[in-house]
Amino acid sequence: MLPELGQFSLILAFCLSILLGSLPIVGASTNNLLWMSLARPLAAGIFVFLAISILILTYAFATDDFSVQFVAQHSNSLLPTRYKLTAVWGGHEGSFLLWTFMLSGWMLAVAIFSKSMPLDFVARVLGVLGMLCVGYILFMLATSNPFDRIVPLPPADGADLNSALQDFGFIIHPPTLYMGYVGFSVVFAFAIAALLSGRLDAAWARWSRPWANVAWAILTIGIALGSWWAYYELGWGGWWAWDPVENPPLITWLFGTALIHSLAVTEKRGVFKSWTVLLAILAFSGSLLGTFITRSGLLTSVHAFASDPGRGVFILAILGISVGGSLLLFALRAPLMKSEFGFEPLSREIFLLANNVLLVVAAASVFLGTLFPMVYQALTDDLISIGPPYFNAIFVPLMGILVVLLGIGPITRWKKTSLVFLTSQLSKVAMLSVVLGVVIPLVIVLRFSFAATITIVLAAWILLSMLRDIKNKTANKPDLRSGLKALSGSYYGMQLAHIGVVVMMIGVALTSSFSAEKSVLLAPGESIDLGDYQFQFNGTLPVSGPNYIGDEATFIVTKAGNPVTELHPQRRLYLASGTPSTEMAIDAGILRDIFITLGEVKENGAWSMTIYIKPFIRWVWLGAILMACGGMLAAADKRYRRLRSRSEEKAVNSGRAGLRTAT
Amino acid sequence: MKNLRFYIPVSVFAVLAVVMWRGLYLDPKELPSMLIDKPLPAFALTTVEGAAITQQDLPQQVFLLNVWGSYCLPCLIEHPTLMRLAEAGEIPVVGVNYRDQQELALRWLDDNGNPFAFSILDEDGRFGIDLGVYGAPETYLVDAEGVIRFRHVSVLDEQVWAEKFVPAIAELRRESN
């Protein structure tokens, strides 16, 4: 009974979406106050019904209702409860319901936090999001219904959740990723609303920025969680595989980063208007592209759900209508948005333009590499592979240039900056950076290392330039403290995010250059050295769990005689499937990770194993966290809230004016 | 026309959408063999039955080389087809016992029937690598000169036999006449 209610709830949400996707938008064009006011309640209603649907599905998992096909495919009575509840997103149908539910969550947030925006604008924004809901829910009802039942005889037990997913990472990575990914639909809707109304001004940019920043921050965390999960799941130290399903979120993230910088220019200077709108559309299409690739079987990936061209065509149709439609609207309406101001060749605008060019080129290149094998096969009937060596060769230099510019950009002035000014500010910074870059590796590792030097030069370049800028900005205040207080949340957010970039860069560069590993055969009692550490193997003990048996090894890790940690990797045999698996043991640290994977026991009692030392690997994700915090901090800037009362009045007035003139 | 450049994004998108649509209907492809029209790699191994064997002991006519293992379920599925071919005597079938163990292989042949004139024992998979094997079952069509002419990956059922192998064999036999 309940699953049918769940499906009915979906249908209700679908009906409300049709209303939301039509009435408020028409109402905005025809000044129909009633139809426009329907937007917020309809959005809330859609959220409620989708929430009911997903709760019912979760309940079906919680109560082991194997008559529901999706539950039978992805659960089992012996599955631990936390995985039963989260298996909702363990397969295509349920994860798509989660995707749509996230969208409705964002819609609700827009409905609530849009008091300072004129009604016609809100109506259009929610209307566009409603249209997306129509597409997504129709897709579910037509091709991917999570509430389909197995008739006549439901199985006695389920097929179980894929063992790779029975892990903490599975609980947090998909929801966070989807939350950020789907979040870009909001700023996309803002852009469409601007195109529809023909108005794109500083107010629009000021409204859009928090939404873009928050979605960007959450997506950053979502991607970082995926990388972290892959790292400890795979067991050989890899943390980014450039997989065809991993790449679309990155493409969206790159467009999103360009977007948040472009929005800054549009808000402050009123330029790059149509370009910002285009970026919002591109970032959103990245999210649809990800859905398409994962669910259509277009590309081969370890992440892909089971392939189904029928579903693929449907999603491609959604992609075509939403992205194609918005790009067509862009072609028709964007030329009307004139930028009024200019700027000189050396100015902050130029540096942000360069930022955008590099990020968009990076996104396009990742997209090219992702799609090329398919195109190649279509044209030559032959297969090629494109993987990390290609992507790293293209991506790293682009990011390198961006990082260099990052040391200059924040110091430049809007509209015009003199070269003399820049050189006077940065020449000492540059020299000091080079000195630090050469000296620090020598002092710490007692030898010269090109990779470490370049990394530290770039890191110092950005950090010292940042300090220089802070010094400039606080110079004309009575003391440092009041100077720092006067700086806005937006400014601190920017600097924090840039620090995050530096931290991540250090992590990536140092772990790539200085990771060490050793594969050995050790008998109990023997020990081995790697790096500065000594590993003493103290034999194994049998171990067992609910569905496996195995051996657990004990390693004593020391450094110059001082104990560091004890590690207990396992080798398991899962009884149901008969498959062996290795459980690595990690000692995580801020400066390095040490981990050991256990292989097999040989006839003489010796075990094969591999020991890894990964320096600074945690900095990769720490950098992402700092970036996300920076984004959130910037979004929380008081100026987005403080002016509300004043701008509310203004907005209501301009809204009324807009109502008269909108086409 | 100044505004033409605004139509660039939608045009690029249209092209990409068509490309991706075409891509949906590309057949999932098996890896093409690099050894087509190349001679079988030389080897010096033993058969599952225990006799020494090199590439000179292979049939001097068109034959099938089938890669199999006792662990391989699809091999069991294609087994009846191979048995029928062996009994009909149309074409010799030589096996390559890939990454398996001799006793398990012999037992499998005992239990299920042996369609192979003989099976080359390739316990460590070296010969498989030289052939470019990436998973059992695979079946190679080799001509009278020992040159590989065709490879099929995955189950060889009657339909595949009729559609792919029969025409290819007829062609090869025509050539050698």
Place this chain on the structure above:
Amino acid sequence: MLIAIAIAGISLMPIGFAQVDTFAFDTPEQQQRFRQLSNDLRCPMCQNTNLTGSSGGVAEDLRREIHRMIMAGMTNQEIEQFMFERYGDFIFYRPRLRAETILLWFGPLLFLIIGGGVAFGISRRAKVVNAEHGAPLSADEQTRLHELLHKK
């Protein structure tokens, strides 16, 4: 909480899929070459993994072959040729530069040139618009303004 997880790192016991080889090498440079090759070659039978991340099957055998060839003194190029003769382009995660892959390898550079050109065009136009709006501060004036603002 997220920071705590990332920094402290829960010593989780995940299911790993990497098979553990034990190949002995004479020099660390050989081990590095092995790791490099094993990372950059694709497992022919897996969905989308390199040889390092694949357990069992032909991936295991190929790693063993790479080890054998490194110890036998073969160069990376010779090892890649060995792989190519048996498995073709598919096994390389770094696509070889050929006529068909020129667009792939030079595409990003092309994008960069186009992007740079567009940016250049925009900046030219913006400069014109700026000139129409009145002259901005000159370099000297800018420096003077900076000094005035930041005089203690």
